[in-house]
Amino acid sequence: MNAGFLPMPARIVAIEPLDRDHRLFSLRPAQPFDLRPGQFVEITIPGVGAFPVSACAPVAAGLLTSCIRRAGRVTEALFQLESGALLGVRGPFGNGFPVETFYGSDPLLIAGGLGIAPLRALLHALLAIPERVGRITLLYGTREPGALLFREELAGLAATGRIDLRLSVDFAEELSLEEWGVACEVGLVNDLLRAVTFDPARTVAALCGPPGLYRCLIEELARAGIPPQRIFATLERRMRCGIGECCHCVTGGVFLCREGPVFSLDRLRSMEGAI
Amino acid sequence: MPWPAFPSIALQPDEVGRLFSALASGRLMFGPRPGSDGSCRLQPLPEIPAHPGAAQPFLSLKKFLVPDGDPLWAWTSERYAGPPPPPRLTVVDLPLCDLQALAWLDLVFAEDPPYRARREALLVVGAPCQPAADCFCDPAGLLPGGDLFRAGTRWWALSPVGEALLVRAAGPGNLAGEPLPGPEPGGAVPTVDPARFAGSAGDPLWDEAAARCLACGACSAVCPTCMCYEVVDDPRLDGTVTRRRVWDNCFFPEHARVAGGHDFRPGRGRRLRFRFEHKYLGFGPWRGLSSCVGCGRCRRACPVGISLEEVAGRLARGAGP
Numbered sequence: 001m002n003a004g005f006l007p008m009p010a011r012i013v014a015i016e017p018l019d020r021d022h023r024l025f026s027l028r029p030a031q032p033f034d035l036r037p038g039q040f041v042e043i044t045i046p047g048v049g050a051f052p053v054s055a056c057a058p059v060a061a062g063l064l065t066s067c068i069r070r071a072g073r074v075t076e077a078l079f080q081l082e083s084g085a086l087l088g089v090r091g092p093f094g095n096g097f098p099v100e101t102f103y104g105s106d107p108l109l110i111a112g113g114l115g116i117a118p119l120r121a122l123l124h125a126l127l128a129i130p131e132r133v134g135r136i137t138l139l140y141g142t143r144e145p146g147a148l149l150f151r152e153e154l155a156g157l158a159a160t161g162r163i164d165l166r167l168s169v170d171f172a173e174e175l176s177l178e179e180w181g182v183a184c185e186v187g188l189v190n191d192l193l194r195a196v197t198f199d200p201a202r203t204v205a206a207l208c209g210p211p212g213l214y215r216c217l218i219e220e221l222a223r224a225g226i227p228p229q230r231i232f233a234t235l236e237r238r239m240r241c242g243i244g245e246c247c248h249c250v251t252g253g254v255f256l257c258r259e260g261p262v263f264s265l266d267r268l269r270s271m272e273g274a275i
Numbered sequence: 276m277p278w279p280a281f282p283s284i285a286l287q288p289d290e291v292g293r294l295f296s297a298l299a300s301g302r303l304m305f306g307p308r309p310g311s312d313g314s315c316r317l318q319p320l321p322e323i324p325a326h327p328g329a330a331q332p333f334l335s336l337k338k339f340l341v342p343d344g345d346p347l348w349a350w351t352s353e354r355y356a357g358p359p360p361p362p363r364l365t366v367v368d369l370p371l372c373d374l375q376a377l378a379w380l381d382l383v384f385a386e387d388p389p390y391r392a393r394r395e396a397l398l399v400v401g402a403p404c405q406p407a408a409d410c411f412c413d414p415a416g417l418l419p420g421g422d423l424f425r426a427g428t429r430w431w432a433l434s435p436v437g438e439a440l441l442v443r444a445a446g447p448g449n450l451a452g453e454p455l456p457g458p459e460p461g462g463a464v465p466t467v468d469p470a471r472f473a474g475s476a477g478d479p480l481w482d483e484a485a486a487r488c489l490a491c492g493a494c495s496a497v498c499p500t501c502m503c504y505e506v507v508d509d510p511r512l513d514g515t516v517t518r519r520r521v522w523d524n525c526f527f528p529e530h531a532r533v534a535g536g537h538d539f540r541p542g543r544g545r546r547l548r549f550r551f552e553h554k555y556l557g558f559g560p561w562r563g564l565s566s567c568v569g570c571g572r573c574r575r576a577c578p579v580g581i582s583l584e585e586v587a588g589r590l591a592r593g594a595g596p
């Protein structure tokens with residue numbers, strides 16, 4: 001896209017509310033660019049600040065689409081803006097998911113909470129190459145049913161048999177998901193994993209979620225027989241530069257912003273404090 | 276162990292005169308000078324001192340190359356523009372530890388446009404220093420950066436730019452390799468065994484070393500190779516915005532904290548261990564390259580007398596107190 005610190009001007013062209021604290025923002029940067037699933041950009045609101053964000057869909061027609069949570073100072077300011085506002089974008093940064101590794105496999109995607117955002121970009125990239133990948137399974141857990149993002153879209157993909165979708169919620173005040181014909185468990189994503197059957201030799205797994213999800217799940221995938229080189233997780237850290245300078249993201253001596261944020265489990269095992 | 280050799284030549288007075296005018300023309304000059312408070316700082320000089328005499332300034336060249344609050348861009352009338360061209364400077368009489376630290380900054384900021392612009396506008400001249408009792412530079416450490424070095428009438432070219440300046444002053448062909456006349460090492464920068472470090476995460480050593488730490492960040496602020504930064508916007512009433520990078524510090528509690536409050540490096544023990552890892556083991560592409568140049572600034576600046584070398588000694592002696 002561009003080198004150095006100068007952001008490329010980018011206009012908000014659409015805002016779609018998902019729930020109270022999550023919106024889909026579509027940005028049109030001034031020049032064409034590419035962003036692989038799992039890579040990220042830095043969005044700037046001039047005068048407020050910047051934050052790193054991944055795309056929740058493959059870049060299409062020059063549009064960058066991100067699912068953004070209102071989480072603090074800069075994202076709060078973004079939620080005050082309307083379509084047409086001029087922002088800035090730097091990037092792309094990081095490595096992204098190795099989509100080719102999924103060729104010939106049964107992809108197993110596991111998302112916790114907002115972790116669905118980069119995994120949805122990966123999911124769409126995989127759905128675009130049906131001849132190259134086998135059965136796609138998505139396990140997706142959130143705190144409560146209201147927090148499940150992209151419900152209709154995912155339910156539609158499940159209904160047409162394009163993905164095997166399993167949902168779980170930690171708490172359930174209202175379990176209304178049956179109306180989309182999707183089963184939803186009360187419990188943790190781990191329980192979903194125990195309920196699905198997969199052939200570990202054919203499986204490539206990708207995870208994105210809060211630190212707790214990795215701690216309890218990632219080694220379980222390895223114990224189930226998936227080779228650690230075929231289990232990928234994307235790590236979130238404070239990031240202020242994206243280019244291996246500011247030192248905030250360093251974990252186990254590694255600049256996550258440059259070498260990551262996606263790592264295979266065999267690499268993660270050698271990085272102290274990664275999971 | 277001698278200091279490394281660089282192309283060198285003894286200059287005649289008229290040649291020195293030509294070199295001095297090349298170093299001074301169109302440039303502001305700075306050098307380490309004691310201030311009224313007795314602390315040595317990089318201060319403006321009216322002219323290049325005739326006789327070399329290096330001293331260690333309180334803050335190193337990082338103050339000029341990655342200044343606190345350095346503008347990254349400005350936003351005016353819906354456009355982003357890069358920072359203005361940096362001032363042309365000559366800094367003389369820097370000690371070898373600070374030249375080694377400069378080499379480290381040149382490495383880690385090799386692709387950083389604001390740094391490169393500042394570096395290309397800067398000429399750095401080193402000189403032998405009088406080592407203090409509490410510093411411990413290492414001739415086997417990083418190859419000194421900078422452009423020129425001088426001692427008596429002899430000059431050394433540390434960079435192609437420096438070599439071109441010498442050739443312009445003295446004519447081509449007379450430079451010959453000669454070791455830099457650096458100080459005898461008064462100690463040694465600790466070497467840390469990566470395996471021992473990796474196995475030390477649960478060692479009480481870190482929390483014990485950090486027990487007195489005030490998390491004031493003085494150690495990183497004065498370190499010539501500590502370069503973490505935070506990024507802030509500076510909006511003005513006229514609608515212009517300047518984005519700046521400001522010095523940050525891995526001892527500050529927000530350093531590894533993300534939205535939602537999760538802290539990936541909680542506690543001072545872990546933060547001290549992080550600084551230790553950065554200094555002695557290096558991060559990313561520079562893993563295995565120590566960035567401690569033994570200047571002794573951190574130990575001197577610490578209000579409670581914490582010393583990373585002592586921590587390294589304890590780690591090397593084995594786990595436990």
Ligand SMILES: Cc1cc2nc3c(=O)[nH]c(=O)nc-3n(C[C@H](O)[C@H](O)[C@H](O)COP(=O)(O)OP(=O)(O)OC[C@H]3O[C@@H](n4cnc5c(N)ncnc54)[C@H](O)[C@@H]3O)c2cc1C
Nearest residue numbers: 051052053054068069072073074075117237238239533534
């Ligand atoms: C690789 C990557 C991908 C991400 N993808 C998404 C996404 O798709 N959708 C989404 O909503 N969020 C995503 N995040 C998290 C998002 O960056 C934070 O929620 C955001 O920075 C919060 O900024 P804030 O100013 O609103 O919060 P505050 O807590 O007020 O943050 C203050 C400053 O700290 C920095 N900061 C705080 N939290 C983080 C963090 N988690 N990561 C990096 N810097 C942080 C910010 O740059 C911010 O300016 C991603 C983070 C990373 C590292």
Ligand code: SF4
Nearest residue numbers: 498567568570571573
């Ligand atoms: S760690 Fe201390 S002694 Fe080493 S370079 Fe930094 S300030 Fe100097």
Ligand code: SF4
Nearest residue numbers: 488489491492494577
């Ligand atoms: S100078 Fe001393 S007290 Fe201050 S942060 Fe460094 S080690 Fe801690």
Ligand code: FES
Nearest residue numbers: 242245246247257
């Ligand atoms: S985000 Fe600055 S080093 Fe990784």
